[in-house]
Amino acid sequence: MNDPNERIILLVEDNPDDIELTQIALKKHHIANELIVARDGEEALNYLFRKGEFTELSLDEQPAVVLLDLKLPKVDGLEVLKQIRAHESTKYIPVVILTSSREDQDVLNGYKLHANSYIRKPVDFSQFSEAIRNLGLYWLILNELPPSAQ
Amino acid sequence: MRRRFLYIAFLFQVVISLLFHAHAADQSPVYDSVSNRISKITIASEPNYPPYCIVDSEGNADGFSVELFKAAAAAMGIEVDVKAGLWNKIKQDLATGRIDALPLVGRTPEREELFDFTFPYLSLHGAIFVRKGDTGIRSLEDLKGKEIIVMKGDNAEEFVRRENISTNIITTLTFKEAFQLLATGKHDAVITQRLMGLQLLDEINIDSIAPLDIQLDKFRQDFCFAVRKGDSRLLARLNEGLSIVIANGTYDKIHLKWFGPVIKEHIAWQDVVRIGLSILLPSILVFCAILIIVLRSEVKKKTKGLKQEIQQRKEIEKKLHESRETYLNLFQNAQVGLFRTRIEDGKILQANEQIAQMFGYSGRKEFVYEYSTSNNYVDYGTRDKMLEQIRDTGEIRNFEARFYRKDKSIFWASYSAKIYSQQGWIEGVVEDITYRKQKEDELNKLKNELELKVAERTKELEEKVAQLDKSEKAMLFMVEDLNRVNKALKQERLKLEVSNKELEAFSYSVSHDLRAPLRSIHGFGQFLLEEYSDKLDEQGRHYLDRVIAGTKRMGLLIDDLLELSRTSRKEMHRKAINLSELAREVVDDLKEEHPERRVDIQISEGQTTFADPHLLKTVMENLLGNAWKFTEKCENAEIEFGMENMHGETVFFIKDNGAGFNPDYKDNLFAPFKRLHSDREFTGNGIGLANVARIIHRHGGRIWAESEGKGKGAAFFFTLESPNLEKKGTENE
Numbered sequence: 001m002n003d004p005n006e007r008i009i010l011l012v013e014d015n016p017d018d019i020e021l022t023q024i025a026l027k028k029h030h031i032a033n034e035l036i037v038a039r040d041g042e043e044a045l046n047y048l049f050r051k052g053e054f055t056e057l058s059l060d061e062q063p064a065v066v067l068l069d070l071k072l073p074k075v076d077g078l079e080v081l082k083q084i085r086a087h088e089s090t091k092y093i094p095v096v097i098l099t100s101s102r103e104d105q106d107v108l109n110g111y112k113l114h115a116n117s118y119i120r121k122p123v124d125f126s127q128f129s130e131a132i133r134n135l136g137l138y139w140l141i142l143n144e145l146p147p148s149a150q
Numbered sequence: 151m152r153r154r155f156l157y158i159a160f161l162f163q164v165v166i167s168l169l170f171h172a173h174a175a176d177q178s179p180v181y182d183s184v185s186n187r188i189s190k191i192t193i194a195s196e197p198n199y200p201p202y203c204i205v206d207s208e209g210n211a212d213g214f215s216v217e218l219f220k221a222a223a224a225a226m227g228i229e230v231d232v233k234a235g236l237w238n239k240i241k242q243d244l245a246t247g248r249i250d251a252l253p254l255v256g257r258t259p260e261r262e263e264l265f266d267f268t269f270p271y272l273s274l275h276g277a278i279f280v281r282k283g284d285t286g287i288r289s290l291e292d293l294k295g296k297e298i299i300v301m302k303g304d305n306a307e308e309f310v311r312r313e314n315i316s317t318n319i320i321t322t323l324t325f326k327e328a329f330q331l332l333a334t335g336k337h338d339a340v341i342t343q344r345l346m347g348l349q350l351l352d353e354i355n356i357d358s359i360a361p362l363d364i365q366l367d368k369f370r371q372d373f374c375f376a377v378r379k380g381d382s383r384l385l386a387r388l389n390e391g392l393s394i395v396i397a398n399g400t401y402d403k404i405h406l407k408w409f410g411p412v413i414k415e416h417i418a419w420q421d422v423v424r425i426g427l428s429i430l431l432p433s434i435l436v437f438c439a440i441l442i443i444v445l446r447s448e449v450k451k452k453t454k455g456l457k458q459e460i461q462q463r464k465e466i467e468k469k470l471h472e473s474r475e476t477y478l479n480l481f482q483n484a485q486v487g488l489f490r491t492r493i494e495d496g497k498i499l500q501a502n503e504q505i506a507q508m509f510g511y512s513g514r515k516e517f518v519y520e521y522s523t524s525n526n527y528v529d530y531g532t533r534d535k536m537l538e539q540i541r542d543t544g545e546i547r548n549f550e551a552r553f554y555r556k557d558k559s560i561f562w563a564s565y566s567a568k569i570y571s572q573q574g575w576i577e578g579v580v581e582d583i584t585y586r587k588q589k590e591d592e593l594n595k596l597k598n599e600l601e602l603k604v605a606e607r608t609k610e611l612e613e614k615v616a617q618l619d620k621s622e623k624a625m626l627f628m629v630e631d632l633n634r635v636n637k638a639l640k641q642e643r644l645k646l647e648v649s650n651k652e653l654e655a656f657s658y659s660v661s662h663d664l665r666a667p668l669r670s671i672h673g674f675g676q677f678l679l680e681e682y683s684d685k686l687d688e689q690g691r692h693y694l695d696r697v698i699a700g701t702k703r704m705g706l707l708i709d710d711l712l713e714l715s716r717t718s719r720k721e722m723h724r725k726a727i728n729l730s731e732l733a734r735e736v737v738d739d740l741k742e743e744h745p746e747r748r749v750d751i752q753i754s755e756g757q758t759t760f761a762d763p764h765l766l767k768t769v770m771e772n773l774l775g776n777a778w779k780f781t782e783k784c785e786n787a788e789i790e791f792g793m794e795n796m797h798g799e800t801v802f803f804i805k806d807n808g809a810g811f812n813p814d815y816k817d818n819l820f821a822p823f824k825r826l827h828s829d830r831e832f833t834g835n836g837i838g839l840a841n842v843a844r845i846i847h848r849h850g851g852r853i854w855a856e857s858e859g860k861g862k863g864a865a866f867f868f869t870l871e872s873p874n875l876e877k878k879g880t881e882n883e
Contacts, residue, residue: 017670024677071662100662100669102712104720123669123705125676 007064007140008034012044012080013098014072021125022067025132033140036063041075044068045083048090062093065139068115070099070106081113092146094139188387190229191250193219194240198324200349201408202254202272202373205234214408215254218271219375221400222391236323238303247378251388256305256343256371260312266381267374268389271401273436275428276306276369277344277361279351281332287339289364290315297337299328306341309369315341325350333358343371344428345409370432372439487563487580499575508563508582510555520556528553536565540576544569550583562587650719657715664708672701710837714822717844722762724849729757729802732767733791736774749781754792757802759870765845772838773804773866780864781808805865810857819855846870 009026013019019037026035038044044066046052050059066084070077077097084090096117097110110118119135122128195203195211202215211232223230233240233249243249245264257267280287287293293315300307302321310319320337322328325347328340333356340347344361351359375392377384395401481488487505491498498518506517509527521527528536532551539546545568553563567578675698683691733753741747759766774789781787790805811819820843846853850871857864 015666015670017673018666021670021673021677024673100665104716121665121669123665123672123708124702125669125673128669128673 005033008036008061009136009140010036010038010044010047010063010066012038012041012066012068012072012077014039014069018069018121021128022132025129026136028129029133029136031133031136031140033064033136040073041077041080043074044072044080045075048084048093049087059089062090064094064143064145065135066093066095067098067135068095070097070101070110078109078113081110081115085114094143094145096135096139098135188226188228188384190231191223191384192231192233193251193253194233194235194243194249195253196237196240196324197234198326198350199237199254199346200353202346209234213254214404215272215373217404217408218392218395218401219251219253219388221395221404222375222388224391225394225398225400226387226391228387228391237301238323241303244376244378250377250381250384252376254373255376257374258305258308260308261376264379265376266379266385267376268385268392269440270372270374270436271392271396272371272373273432273439274343274345274371274373275432276309276341276366276371277347278364278366279329279332279340279342279347279359279361280338281335282358282360284338287362290366293339296339299331299337299340301325301328301342304342305371306343306369309366310341313368326354329354329356329359341366341369365431370435370439372436487582488578489580490575490577493569493571493574493576505580508555508561508580509553510557510559526554540567540569544571546578553580653715654719657712657719665705668701668704668708672698672705675701714837714841714844717765717768717841718848720765722765722848724760724762726758726760727763727766729759729766729770730755730791732763732770733774736767736770737789740774740778744778747778747782747787749778749787749789752788752790752792754790757791757793759800759802761849761870762845765848769842769845769868772842776838776866777804777806777808777864779808780810781806784808799869801867801869803865803867805863807863810860810862810864811855812860813857816855816857820853842868 011019011022013022019039023035026033036047038047043052047054047057048062048066050057068077068080072080077099081095081097084093084095094116095114096119097106097115098119098121099106100121102120107118119131122131195213195216197203197205197211199213201213203211203213206212211234216232220230220232232253235243240249240252241255241264244252252265255261255265255267257270261267278287278290278293287296295318296316297318297320298310298316299320299322300310301324304325307319307321310316320331322331325340325342328342329347329351331337332340340359347361351357375388377388395404481500482502484502484504487508488500488502489498489505490500498521501514501517501521503514506512506514509517509521511517511520528551536546536549536551539549545566547566549565550562551565552560553565554560561582562584564581564583565578566580567576569576675694678686679691679694679698686694730753737751737753741749774791777789781789784807786807788805788807790803792803792805794801794803820839822837822840843853846868851869853866853868855864855866
């Protein structure tokens with residue numbers, strides 16, 4: 001896991017367009033890390049806590065960063081964040097909120113629940129792509145993970 | 151013979167002394183305790199009255215009287231300081247209190263006015279001394295018109311003057327001088343005390359002068375000690391002392407010392423009878439004198455009592471007279487009518503002027519003469535009432551009734567009377583109270599009027615109160631209506647809040663849900679353009695460009711819309727802010743963004759207000775940003791921020807000399823998405839000013855813009871509600 005290339009990205013996003021655009025952007029910037037996509041909050045939580053279809057999965061393979069949308073079916077983004085921070089096995093995982101909203105309330109709530117970063121998805125694809133590149137660069141390469149997560 | 155004479159003299163003097171001693175003893179207890187305090191006194195003696203008062207060869211006072219005085223004083227334990235002086239002088243000294251007593255003073259009525267005397271210890275007769283051989287003077291009567299010499303102030307002088315012996319009186323300071331004058335042939339006679347005269351003549355060796363043998367009955371001298379008038383304490387002590395020395399033989403010894411030898415030498419045997427008589431007679435006389443004095447004092451006392459009685463009677467008489475005067479004065483001058491009538495027939499016995507006038511008579515006499523109780527001076531009913539009361543209680547007090555005058559006119563009077571049955575009359579007082587009654591009537595009238603007025607006013611007030619009640623009711627209804635309206639308003643507001651919430655939700659969904667597909671369009675369009683441009687022709691690429699530009703534009707629009715919505719929903723926190731500083735920050739940012747621009751910027755310093763700093767920053771950014779943008783085509787761009795006071799209201803402004811606008815469309819300036827310039831002229835989306843207007847409105851202020859036309863610059867004015875008028879309602883539009 002110390003190899004940045006083996007670090008996993010968990011994308012929690014219900015919009016297939018955004019998923020695809022994210023994948024395009026990652027690919028465009030040659031970020032080849034494994035991208036796991038959860039299409040709603042519940043699926044994200046199942047993955048993180050190895051429940052449901054993910055019970056077989058090793059607990060070792062926690063993502064290096066979670067890209068979390070707020071408006072999600074079933075369990076919304078803030079609830080997902082709360083659960084991540086509430087569990088010992090996940091509480092140090094960096095979470096970047098990636099959403100369309102720029103409402104002050106949303107930003108504030110995100111940080112209150114200890115999100116590591118808050119990024120608004122730009123309409124402009126070049127800007128969006130740039131944001132994804134910066135994200136990858138920072139969280140996958142520059143950021144040092146806490147010992148327990150390694 | 152001499153012994154017998156002495157014995158007789160002694161007997162008399164003892165009788166005298168006892169008499170006076172007893173008298174003195176009567177008084178002594180009163181003064182005893184006090185008199186002990188007298189320890190030393192000063193007396194004075196004349197130098198030339200031998201053998202009673204003389205001055206010895208050493209200049210000390212001496213003589214029978216002086217020695218006797220000293221002995222009497224010593225018996226009482228009093229020390230005596232004796233001075234010598236001329237008679238007239240020392241007499242004066244005693245009267246003025248310079249000395250306490252004199253040892254030898256003949257008692258005369260004149261002197262009793264000045265001094266108090268002890269009982270006499272010597273009683274001597276005076277004699278007329280003439281030149282031997284002068285046959286012109288044989289009796290007292292012969293002295294008429296003659297020149298008589300006496301010592302000034304001596305009893306002899308008093309006697310001569312008192313008895314009118316002669317009008318030719320010559321006074322000398324001493325008898326020695328008098329005898330010397332007579333001896334030298336001047337004047338006609340000297341009158342003095344016989345024994346003293348003889349001794350003095352012997353002393354100065356004059357034998358050409360001798361006394362006549364006639365007895366001067368009216369010039370008898372009782373010699374006493376004298377004290378100041380009223381000095382009863384010393385007097386009592388001296389009387390007591392004198393009695394003691396007489397009783398214990400001291401008097402006798404002193405007498406022997408001074409009189410014995412002299413008399414022996416000068417008195418012949420044939421004179422013994424005469425001398426005896428001359429001693430005996432004076433003694434009897436002294437005794438009589440004492441009796442006389444006692445009687446006189448008794449008479450004096452009685453006379454005094456009688457006088458007092460007479461005085462008292464006079465005073466009583468005077469008082470009687472005075473009170474009668476007072477009574478008459480009171481009666482006649484009283485300001486009320488006074489009368490006295492006989493009970494049996496009602497006849498007026500007495501009346502004063504006042505009552506006569508009261509009843510309309512010309513005078514008192516006419517009233518007394520004509521008036522009788524049978525006259526109708528008062529209504530019969532009233533009269534019966536009055537008489538009944540007098541009969542029952544013997545008097546009547548302050549009975550107020552209407553009385554009739556002589557001419558039957560009416561007056562009000564207060565009537566008081568009392569029966570004196572023994573005297574058989576009635577006395578009374580009548581006071582005219584017409585004036586008072588009038589005033590009472592007037593007062594009653596006033597009171598009634600006042601009551602009427604009060605009643606009127608009360609009624610008016612009640613009416614007013616009733617009206618007020620009505621208006622109060624109306625007011626209550628109004629308040630009810632207001633409450634109803636208020637309730638409706640609250641409901642409306644609630645609805646508004648709900649729709650606000652919906653709007654918020656809408657904005658939120660716009661922000662998320664509209665942007666998401668837009669991002670897809672833009673993202674995939676971009677991707678297509680980047681990765682598949684070789685598969686498209688020029689036209690295809692152009693269309694794709696337009697798609698991408700459209701989505702970009704729409705993204706901006708959505709952002710602005712969100713911004714506008716956020717401005718309305720954002721919570722406001724007012725604080726004191728400095729708009730001048732805010733303006734400077736914005737201008738500094740603009741300068742940094744566009745370093746190539748040269749703009750003349752004027753910022754009025756110290757403009758402060760009370761508002762939300764973030765929102766006001768947005769205002770300043772928009773207004774200054776606009777000014778900056780619309781002056782970019784000017785050569786000498788000018789922007790000014792300042793404040794004006796318009797009709798007492800603080801108005802901030804931002805002026806520029808840029809593009810300006812058509813004033814016809816100035817109302818469109820603050821509507822969202824309305825633009826007065828094309829994008830080709832100036833970029834923008836028409837949200838900025840709408841946003842500014844919203845912020846100003848949320849602060850309770852107004853905003854307006856002025857321009858004289860395109861190219862002539864623009865001015866934006868805004869006000870901000872003063873903080874004390876701020877209400878919560880303003881935060882929710």
